[in-house]
Amino acid sequence: xxxxxxxxxxxxxxxxxxxxxxxxxxxxxxxxxxxxxxxxxxxxxxxxxxxxxxxxxxxxxxxxxxxxxxxxxxxxxxxxxxxxxxxxxxxxxxxxxxxxxxxxxxxxxxxxxxxxxxxxxxxxxxxxxxxxxxxxxxxxxxxxxxxxxxxxxxxxxxxxxxxxxxxxxxxxxxxxxxxxxxxxxxxxxxxxxxxxxxxxxxxxxxxxxxxxxxxxxxxxxxxxxxxxxxxxxxxxxxxxxxxxxxxxxxxxxxxxxxxxxxxxxxxxxxxxxxxxxxxxxxxxxxxxxxxxxxxxxxxxxxxxxxxxxxxxxxxxxxxxxxxxxxxxxxxxxxxxxxxxxxxxxxxxxxxxxxxxxxxxxxxxxxxxxxxxxxxxxxxxxxxxxxxxxxxxxxxxxxxxxxxxxxxxxxxxxxxxxxxxxxxxxxxxxxxxxxxx
Numbered sequence: 095x096x097x098x099x100x101x102x103x104x105x106x107x108x109x110x111x112x113x114x115x116x117x118x119x120x121x122x123x124x125x126x127x128x129x130x131x132x133x134x135x136x137x138x139x140x141x142x143x144x145x146x147x148x149x150x151x152x153x154x155x156x157x158x159x160x161x162x163x164x165x166x167x168x169x170x171x172x173x174x175x176x177x178x179x180x181x182x183x184x185x186x187x188x189x190x191x192x193x194x195x196x197x198x199x200x201x202x203x204x205x206x207x208x209x210x211x212x213x214x215x216x217x218x219x220x221x222x223x224x225x226x227x228x229x230x231x232x233x234x235x236x237x238x239x240x241x242x243x244x245x246x247x248x249x250x251x252x253x254x255x256x257x258x259x260x261x262x263x264x265x266x267x268x269x270x271x272x273x274x275x276x277x278x279x280x281x282x283x284x285x286x287x288x289x290x291x292x293x294x295x296x297x298x299x300x301x302x303x304x305x306x307x308x309x310x311x312x313x314x315x316x317x318x319x320x321x322x323x324x325x326x327x328x329x330x331x332x333x334x335x336x337x338x339x340x341x342x343x344x345x346x347x348x349x350x351x352x353x354x355x356x357x358x359x360x361x362x363x364x365x366x367x368x369x370x371x372x373x374x375x376x377x378x379x380x381x382x383x384x385x386x387x388x389x390x391x392x393x394x395x396x397x398x399x400x401x402x403x404x405x406x407x408x409x410x411x412x413x414x415x416x417x418x419x420x421x422x423x424x425x426x427x428x429x430x431x432x433x434x435x436x437x438x439x440x441x442x443x444x445x446x447x448x449x450x451x452x453x454x455x456x457x458x459x460x461x462x463x464x465x466x467x468x469x470x471x472x473x474x475x476x477x478x479x480x481x482x483x484x485x486x487x488x489x490x491x492x493x494x495x496x497x498x499x500x501x502x503x504x505x506x507x508x509x510x511x512x513x514x515x516x517x518x519x520x521x522x523x524x525x526x527x528x529x530x
Contacts, residue, residue, distance in 0.1 A: 108235050109296050115233035119242070121284075121292045122229040123249040125185050128280045129222040130253030131261070132196045132215055133161070135277065137254075137344050138262035138363070139270075141352070146270060147205040151349075151483070155475030158345045160209055161216035162468040166461050168220035173457025174312055177450060180294040181225045181232070188225070189288065191218025193281025200274030223250070224456045227440060231452060232295040237385070240441050244381030247437045251373040254343060258366050319455040323510040324446025327503065328455075329462035331395045332439030334499025336463030338402050338492055339432035341470045343369060346489075354485035355416045365426045372430020380434040384441060391438045392507060396500070398435035401428050403496055410486045436463050445514050466495050 109115065136143060136157055144154050175184050195215025202208035223246070230242040264273035319325050342350075343366060351362035383390050405425045409417045439459045447455040470491055477488035 109233055111234045111238065115296065118291070118293055119226075119229055119233050121287050122181065122185060122226045123246055124284045125189055125288060126222045126226045126246060127249045127253040128284050129188070129192050129219045130250040131257045131277065131280065132192050133219050134254045134257040134343055135196070135199075135261050135274065136161075136212070137366070138258055138348065139265055140345050140348055141359075142265060142270060143208075147208060149205060151478040152475040153205070155345060155471045157209065157212050158471050159468050159475075161212040161219075162344075162464045162471065164213045164216035165220045166464040166468060168217055169224070169457035169461040169464070170316060170454065171457075172221050172224050173453035173455070174315060175221075176224055176228050176453035176456075177315070181229045182288070182292050182294055184221050185225045185288055185292070186285070188218040188221030189281055189285045191215070191221070193218070193278055193285070196281065197275055197278040200271050200278060224453055224460060227456050228453055229294075231444075231449070240384040240437075241381040243437050243440050244377045244384075244434060247433055248374050248377040251370050251377065251433060255367065255370040255374075258343075258363060258370060262363055315451060315454045316458075319447055319451050319458055322443075322446040322455070323506050323513050324442045325455045325458055327506040327510040328439035328441070328443030328446075328459040330439075330499050330502040330506065331392075331442060331462070332436045332459050333462030333466045334399050334496055334503060335395055335432050335438070336436035337432075337466035337470050337495060338406070339369060339373070339429040340463065340467040341474065341492075342366075342429055344467065345471060346474055350485050350489070351422070353483065355422065365422060368423065368426040369429045372427045373433045374430075376431045377434040377437070380431075380438070384438065388441075391441050392503070395435050395438050396503065398428075398431045399496055399500060402432060403493060405429075406489065406492055410489055439463075442510060442514075445517060446510070466499070470495060 140154060143149075143157065144151075147153075172184065192215045195211050195213075195218060198211030198214065199208055202211055226246045227243060230238075230246065234242050261273060261277060264276065268276075341347075347366050347369070348359070348362050351357045351365055352359060355362075357365070380394060383394065405421075405428050408421060409425055412418075412421065439462065440456060443455045443459040444452065473491035474488040477491065478485070481487045
């Protein structure tokens with residue numbers, strides 16, 4: 095056995111990191127950054143889209159629902175593709191798809207074509223985050239995993255910030271077609287360095303080749319990942335924590351603040367920006383805390399869910415027509431913790447699965463929050479139409495999904511912790527045997 099192989103056995107999949115790792119990973123993160131700009135672009139254009147295509151709340155929510163439906167449905171296939179083809183190929187396909195989707199949305203003359211464009215965008219977007227997670231595990235030491243994942247999420251929120259600040263202004267200044275078509279050029283910008291410089295892994299850390307084994311192998315990969323309690327716990331953590339902020343930023347935040355709370359578009363945009371800024375700050379804090387104290391994962395996740403529920407209840411039950419500004423500010427600040435809390439789901443799934451199943455397990459985990467977001471987007475749209483735009487009733491659907499998610503987290507937490515401890519002990523024993 096060679097020294098390289100011995101080192102890999104002692105610390106499996108534990109590359110050195112360094113400046114080159116940062117550079118390569120940065121290329122992947124830039125792709126995800128652009129994907130999030132495109133994904134969240136409808137959040138600042140929801141009212142404009144309703145006017146442009148002449149649709150009601152249910153039809154407007156269909157844009158985001160279809161986009162997230164495609165995204166969620168693609169997560170397991172994308173995880174398998176990443177495990178099979180590697181990061182570079184999957185990211186490249188993703189860039190092409192989401193760029194064409196954004197351009198198509200800019201030029202769509204009808205509601206039907208605009209829907210198809212958002213679906214294509216969702217398909218390309220689905221290929222980015224799991225690929226970036228895999229890139230991080232291939233280029234950085236395992237102990238950096240939580241921080242690297244949170245930093246990737248931070249880059250995504252930076253994309254959301256660009257969408258909230260820049261695209262919103264462009265829509266006002268130059269109009270729908272020019273704003274969306276111009277933003278599509280960002281896809282071309284990130285595609286070039288991806289093709290020229292991105293590498294799947296550093297030299298000397300090549301993964302074992304995965305032979306093609308047909309449909310039976312795919313089913314076994316999915317089944318083996320799902321059997322791990324850590325994968326399922328990660329999915330439910332992601333499910334329960336991500337969707338309140340996702341729904342708010344992706345579509346319904348602007349209409350809620352403008353129509354239900356009586357704010358101007360400018361002030362509403364500032365509150366959406368606060369969600370994004372809070373997310374970026376909290377992401378750094380959560381990443382550092384979990385990197386130092388692994389046991390903090392579940393308290394952070396459940397604490398975020400609890401705080402979010404309390405603030406939404408305070409807003410929706412507040413007497414009078416509108417809530418005070420200070421309460422809306424606190425709500426938006428707390429919503430900023432939802433994204434970083436959802437990233438904790440990957441910190442449960444990652445140690446529960448071997449390297450050859452990381453993409454599949456990440457896909458299952460990532461599906462959780464987007465299924466919850468899609469369900470809530472649909473519920474809010476239907477309830478708004480059914481109640482004559484009663485936002486208090488519509489947004490109460492948030493509590494139903496939070497209750498479901500928390501019940502599953504509490505059910506799985508002990509099994510996942512026990513299984514993770516067993517794996518850690520087995521890994522240490524194996525390392526000792528190899529060293530000897």
